[in-house]
Amino acid sequence: MKKHNFSAGPSILPQEVFQKASEAILDFNGMGLSLLEISHRSKEFVAVMDEARAIVKRLMNLGDDYEVLYLQGGASLQFLMTPMNLLTENGKAAYTDTGTWAAGAIKEAKKVGNIDVVGSSKEDNYSYIPKDYKVGADYDYFHCTSNNTIYGTQIKSFPEVDTLMVCDMSSDIFSRQLDFSKFDLIYAGAQKN
Ligand SMILES: Cc1ncc(COP(=O)(O)O)c(C=O)c1O
Incomplete structure (x- = not known):
């Protein structure tokens, strides 16, 4: 049974997220390679990041005058x-x-x-x-x-x-x-x- 977790840190995610993430780890978009095995400069990976940035803007209702940056640290x-x-x-x-x-x-x-x-x-x-x-x-x-x-x-x-x-x-x-x-x-x- 899936447990619940009310942590203010990593909390539970919907099962579909795990499903999609694990599929991408095994074989990304039918490429025969894992998402972890393709170049970060490949058009396939760039598309993943572009989509992730677009989703943030959509959820926050922000236009093209805003930039979304994924940073380390x-x-x-x-x-x-x-x-x-x-x-x-x-x-x-x-x-x-x-x-x-x-x-x-x-x-x-x-x-x-x-x-x-x-x-x-x-x-x-x-x-x-x-x-x-x-x-x-x-x-x-x-x-x-x-x-x-x-x-x-x-x-x-x-x-x-x-x-x-x-x-x-x-x-x-x-x-x-x-x-x-x-x-x-x-x-x-x-x-x-
Ligand atoms: C409000 C707030 N700011 C900053 C941080 C620090 O974040 P990070 O661990 O990504 O540096 C946390 C918790 O970890 C937080 O709750």
Whole structure:
């Protein structure tokens, strides 16, 4: 019997997903080769990645003004890549500290430049999402964590900010419909299913 698993990490997937994945591992599209045995530059494999990118955009209702990137290093690498890409020289970024992973993002970003924590619930054991802050155009970007995996708090309504909106959606991406076009950068670790 198939067991259920309520893990905030890898959780259960539909059986059809395993079926399709295992078929592709044995013989991909009748090629006589496994998906793991064909070149990552072959048209067959490029088509798999193109489809995976298109599905993400379709699910998020995003147009061609957005790019979907599959990157190595998980969400944690984005803690560093985000400021490396978005923080200007002498610029600053605004972060909310709402849990273990938000704090991790802040710690990494501080290695790159000036970070202001504009809202925090740390003193109250991360038991709520802070709301009483404003983020002006003097910030290069604003960073938030949509779902605080370890504390179980989730942003229900996202703030309006006057700068770029960045969000770590690792533990609730694709779990609800949002206006994703409000965001300038969304990242998520893929290990959570
Ligand atoms: C909200 C959040 N951000 C970041 C991470 C780290 O992700 P990764 O393991 O892909 O670096 C996790 C959990 O693993 C998470 O729950």
